[in-house]
Amino acid sequence: MTAQDKKRARLIDVASLAGVSPGTVSNALHHPRFVEPETRQRIEEAIQTLNYTPNIRARQLRTGKTNTIALLSSLPLTIASGASKLGFMMEVALTTAIMALEKQHALILVPPGKNPLDMVTFDAAILLEPAENDPLLQALQQAGIPCITIGRTPGTPTPLPWVDLHSEATAKMLLTHLQTEGADCCALFVGHTPRTSSLETEAAYHRWCKGRQAPVIYYLDEQEGEAAGYQAACQMLQEHPEVNGVLVLVDTFACGAVRAFHDAALAIPQRIRLATRYDGIRARESLPPLTAVNMHLDEVARQAVTLLFEVLAGHNVIGSRGQMPELVVRASSKLS
Numbered sequence: 001m002t003a004q005d006k007k008r009a010r011l012i013d014v015a016s017l018a019g020v021s022p023g024t025v026s027n028a029l030h031h032p033r034f035v036e037p038e039t040r041q042r043i044e045e046a047i048q049t050l051n052y053t054p055n056i057r058a059r060q061l062r063t064g065k066t067n068t069i070a071l072l073s074s075l076p077l078t079i080a081s082g083a084s085k086l087g088f089m090m091e092v093a094l095t096t097a098i099m100a101l102e103k104q105h106a107l108i109l110v111p112p113g114k115n116p117l118d119m120v121t122f123d124a125a126i127l128l129e130p131a132e133n134d135p136l137l138q139a140l141q142q143a144g145i146p147c148i149t150i151g152r153t154p155g156t157p158t159p160l161p162w163v164d165l166h167s168e169a170t171a172k173m174l175l176t177h178l179q180t181e182g183a184d185c186c187a188l189f190v191g192h193t194p195r196t197s198s199l200e201t202e203a204a205y206h207r208w209c210k211g212r213q214a215p216v217i218y219y220l221d222e223q224e225g226e227a228a229g230y231q232a233a234c235q236m237l238q239e240h241p242e243v244n245g246v247l248v249l250v251d252t253f254a255c256g257a258v259r260a261f262h263d264a265a266l267a268i269p270q271r272i273r274l275a276t277r278y279d280g281i282r283a284r285e286s287l288p289p290l291t292a293v294n295m296h297l298d299e300v301a302r303q304a305v306t307l308l309f310e311v312l313a314g315h316n317v318i319g320s321r322g323q324m325p326e327l328v329v330r331a332s333s334k335l336s
Contacts, residue, residue, distance in 0.1 A: 009050035017046040029104075067105045068122040069308065071096055073112040074130045074137075074195070078225030079252050087251070087280035088297065089128060092150065095301035096126065103309060117143055124312055126150060126304050129165075132194040148308045150300060152196040152319070161311060163303045164322040167197040167277075170293050171204035173327055174247050174275040177291065181333050183245025183273045185213050189232050189257065190249045192219035197277070201249050216240050220253055229256025237264055245273045245333075251282040251290070258286055258332070273333040288331035296323040 015022040020039060028035045028043045035043075046052070073089050089112065097107040105123075110116045117139055125147040130137050132155035140147045151167075153159035178186055188205045190198040202217065209215045218236060220228040229248060233256065236243060248254035254276040258268065266272050268288055276283055279292035303320040310317045 009052040011052070013050055014043065014046045014052050017050060018042040068108055068120075069096070069100050069105050069305075070108045070110055070116055070120070070122040070125040071128070072110045072116070072125055072136055073128040074134050075112050075128065076222050076225075077111065077113045079112070079191075079222050079250060087282065088278055091280075091297040092126075092128065092301045092304070095298045096305055099302060099305040103305075115139060124308055126308060129195050129197060130154075132156075146308070146311050148304060148311060150304050154194050154196045154199055159319075161307050161317045161319050163300050163307065163320045165197060165295065165300070166322060166324055167200035168204045170277055170295075170325050171201040171247065171249075172208070173293065173325065174277070174291070175205065175208045177327060177329065178245040178247065178273050178275055178333060179208075181245075181269070181273055181335075183333075185216075185240075185243050186245035186247060187216035187218065187236055187240065187243045188247050188249075189218050189220055189229060189253050191222045191253075193222055198249060201247075201277075205247065216243055220250075222250075226252050226256035226259075229253030230260045231256075233257040233260035234264070237261075237266070244271065246275075248274060248276045251276045251278050251280055251292070254290055255282050255286055258288075258290075269331065269333050269335060275333050279328045283328075283330070286332065291330045291333040292328050293325035294328055295325050299323045 011025055012022050015025045018025065020043065024035060024039065025043055028040050071089070071093055093107065093109050100107045108116070108120055108122055115136060122145070125140055125145055127137060127140070127147055127149045129151040130149050130153045134153070137147065137153065137160070147160055149160050149162040151165045152162045175186060188202065190202055205217070206215055216236070218232040220232055229252065232253070237260070246257060248257055254274060257274060261268055261272055268274060275291040277293060279294050283290040283292040300322050303322060307317060307320050
């Protein structure tokens with residue numbers, strides 16, 4: 001043992017200085033149970049006075065916990081490849097990692113499409129946009145690993161606690177914008193995997209079409225990535241030349257559609273207007289840049305971590321409201 005280790009304050013020292021039991025200090029540090037505000041303040045003052053740092057490794061050995069959270073994505077790598085590697089998942093990861101560290105937990109970022117249960121150990125998980133009967137979610141539940149989701153789990157009356165992404169409101173916002181900019185006949189491109197975002201978007205689109213036009217919907221294979229958007233756009237131009245606006249739910253698909261319209265010498269936005277959901281690198285670097293929405297993913301991630309630790313503390317929680325998206329208008333839908 002080094003001299004520094006000998007001088008290191010112990011949890012029992014904090015308890016003695018604060019005038020409480022070691023168990024109360026542990027509760028205040030790890031938040032599994034309620035601690036009176038006055039008591040918590042005395043403990044925090046004692047921690048600062050003694051410059052106390054919890055011995056994480058010792059606690060892990062004692063409890064068998066890894067103090068690790070996994071961030072998982074249900075989307076395949078074809079959707080999250082290319083510029084999207086720095087997109088949706090990474091935006092969520094940064095805030096998640098910061099907040100987890102504040103609670104003395106580390107974050108494992110699992111590449112999309114991978115099942116980590118046979119490779120690493122972790123105590124809890126956050127799953128991005130689960131699909132109906134999602135195999136990752138089923139594996140986590142079978143392993144008894146606490147989990148919350150960003151986006152509601154579809155197809156189940158009792159989903160895991162989730163942070164709402166407001167997919168219906170997002171679709172309505174984008175369709176209204178396309179119509180305002182002159183797109184009086186709009187098509188919808190969505191993934192064929194049933195996720196809450198695609199189901200709510202399609203429902204909003206059907207309501208928008210009522211009394212206005214016949215629905216024009218293309219269901220794209222997520223495994224085909226950008227190529228699926230390209231093929232759907234080419235097919236649409238043959239089958240529905242009257243369409244002058246397209247809502248493409250996934251930005252990867254949207255980039256494929258833009259390429260198809262360029263190849264067909266279709267002017268964007270003069271002849272056809274496009275919008276997508278996620279305002280990420282793909283949307284911003286597209287030519288022209290894509291109209292999208294700010295999903296406030298930093299706030300979404302903050303609520304996800306808060307929700308997860310409530311679950312770990314044994315609280316009965318349902319979900320969190322997230323934050324309403326904001327429209328980001330760019331050249332793909334609006335004439336300058």
